[in-house]
Amino acid sequence: MASEEGLTGSSRVTVFAMFGVVFGYATHHRDERRIGDVAIVGPLTPGVEWGRLWQMARSCGRPTAGETELAQWVLTQATRAFVCGSDRIARFQEQGWKLEPGGKRVRFDATYANRDQLWTGNMTVEGLTPDQVARRPTIYTA
Incomplete structure (x- = not known):
């Protein structure tokens, strides 16, 4: 589902590189429990638009993958960077972030990687x- 709304927040943030592009991964809490039920992922590299993330998922995923499976691929990459430190550039316990209007939102049928939804957009x-x-050198392309 496309999003006409932007979002500003402050939460845990992981900054990581994937295929030469730098992305941010944050969590958003929809209520006072602060359980981080929404994953926020978007490109931070200047000149890279949020659709690039979905192109990467399509290139790396199964040819018949639907939107939910592609969203799971995106969240898996962000979680990998958070947990394993793979290609991690920075990690903040509490940092301000902003997701611009016009991205994409996907609700999972069941909780995936401790998240109920993935929201992507320019970040x-x-x-x-x-x-x-800044864009990173890479030997892999997607």
Whole structure:
């Protein structure tokens, strides 16, 4: 589902590189329990639009994968960076971030990687330097 709304928040944030592009992964809480039921993932590299994330998922996923499976691939990559530190650039316990309007939202049929939904879009994270969000050299393409 496309999103006409943006979102601003402050939560745990992981900044990581994938196929040369830098992405942010944050959590959003829809109520006072603060369980981080929504995963927020978006590109931080200047000039890269949120649709690039879905192109990567399509290139790396099964040819017949539907939207939910592609969203699971995206969340798996973000979770991998958070848990394993693979290609992680920065990790913040509490950091401000912003998701611009116009991204994509997917609700999972069942909780996946401790999240009920994935929201993607163009993203910014407070306090990052231009070097941290710059495109990275990579031998892999997607």
